Amino acid sequence: QVQLVESGGGLVQAGGSLRLSCTASGRTFSSYAMGWFRQAPGKEREFVATITRSGGITYYADSVKGRFTISRDNAKNTVYLQVNSLKPEDTAVYYCAASTTSYGPNMESYRYWGQGTQVTVSS
Numbered sequence: 477q478v479q480l481v482e483s484g485g486g487l488v489q490a491g492g493s494l495r496l497s498c499t500a501s502g503r504t505f506s507s508y509a510m511g512w513f514r515q516a517p518g519k520e521r522e523f524v525a526t527i528t529r530s531g532g533i534t535y536y537a538d539s540v541k542g543r544f545t546i547s548r549d550n551a552k553n554t555v556y557l558q559v560n561s562l563k564p565e566d567t568a569v570y571y572c573a574a575s576t577t578s579y580g581p582n583m584e585s586y587r588y589w590g591q592g593t594q595v596t597v598s599s
Contacts, residue, residue, distance in 0.1 A: 478502045478588050480572050485593030488562055492597070496557040498572030498590055505553040506530075509579035511586055512546060512557045514568035514595075523581035524570070525557060535579065540566075562597045569594050 484496040496512070511526040525536045525546040534546050545558040555572055570593050573586035 480590035482593040508574040
């Protein structure tokens with residue numbers, strides 16, 4: 477089992493940047509594909525980005541491609557989401573998740589979830 481703790485959210489003006497972090501407990505972090513998802517008020521949770529166990533392959537939602545970057549440091553048990561050129565529509569709670577099967581946008585593939593970190597973008 478793995479526990480995930482997100483951090484780095486906050487209030488930022490449109491066009492600004494944040495770096496979200498998600499740190500995992502345990503010694504098997506490198507065995508998990510990782511993903512970031514987000515949920516805006518009144519909306520369903522949606523896929524943002526995902527990364528393979530080694531970090532060699534990444535995949536993004538079209539809405540964030542070119543603005544967000546997912547990366548990981550297996551030595552630090554941490555996955556990151558660099559969010560740039562933020563827009564008000566990026567406002568949401570951002571969750572990281574760990575998958576024991578494969579990387580990808582399917583939420584059902586992710587077994588472990590963090591508690592989320594709030595990102596608010598003002599116009």
